[in-house]
Amino acid sequence: MPVNTLYFYNDINVLNHSPLFDSLKKxxxxxxxxEVNKHVYPFGYYLVDGIYPDWTTLIKGYSTSIDDPRVKFxxxxxxxxxxxxRTFGVLQGRFAILKTLAQVMSANxxxxxxxxxxVMHNMIQEVNGFALSTWEQEWLDKPENRPRRNIRRIVKDRRSRDKEIRDLNVxxxxxxxxxxxxxxLTPNFRSTN
Structure with missing residues (x-):
């Protein structure tokens, strides 16, 4: 990307050009x-600031909290x-390459x-007995998880998945x-507002 276009890439432009959700779309x-409150959601989400759009995969706090449950959330x-x-800061401290060489590397x-x-951090956590989850190799071995060949179907599926990711109602x-x-979790919470 040319240097002069860097100034036009705010958080939203970066999000729209990011490969972050490519694996979901593909x-x-x-x-x-x-599952939360007896509703099943198909994929995880990221915690974001108020500037981000209201996507299924991006969850932010309420900009105006009118009641105690929303204030607490x-x-x-x-x-x-x-x-x-803070966890990302720990990763930066443990693996200095993230701090020092990132300025001269390509995004990829x-x-x-x-x-x-x-991955290295998770391996260290697993060896030390602090792993939160395990990787399921069986998922990779299932035939339905292999790449599909039909281009029209692939495009249709990606568009459909993109709509799922951006679904305001969900x-x-x-x-x-x-x-x-x-x-x-703790219903006795009262805001100090």
């Missing part, structure tokens, strides 16, 4: 369904987001190095379900 991501979401940022090379560092339902779930 149906190559490992399944990660979860917004506080929990902000706290969890800070935890993720940085992505591959980042994935490698995350986003709103997920955020409400998460709000209710967090509220029910």
């Amino acid at each position: 149906d190559k991501a490992a399944p990660s369904p979860f 917004t506080r929990f979401q902000a706290s969890a987001q800070k935890d993720v940022e 090379k940085m992505r591959m190095i980042m994935y490698s560092c995350i 986003h709103d339902q997920l955020r409400e379900d998460l709000t209710a779930h967090i509220w029910n």
Whole structure:
């Protein structure tokens, strides 16, 4: 990308040009369904700031919290987001390559190095007995998870998956379900507003 166009890439432009959801769109991501308040959601989500769009895969706090459950959810979401940022800081401290050489690398090379560092970190956690989950090799071995050959079907599936990722109704339902779930964890919460 030419240097003069870098200034036009804010968070939203970067998101729209990012390969972040490519594995979901191409149906190559490992399944990660979860259930909240008796609703099943097909894939995970990222915690984001208020500038990001209302996608199924992006969850942010409420900009105006009108009741205690929403205030509590917004506080929990902000706290969890800070935890993720701190974890990334730990990765940067452990693997100095993320700090020092990133300025001169291509985006693809940085992505591959980042994935490698995350894998190494997870391997270290697993060896130390702190792993949160295990990788399911069986998923990779199933025939339905292999690449498909029909181009029209691939394009149709990617468009359909893109609509799923950007579904405003599912986003709103997920955020409400998460709000209710967090509220029910400790119902005695009262905001200080």
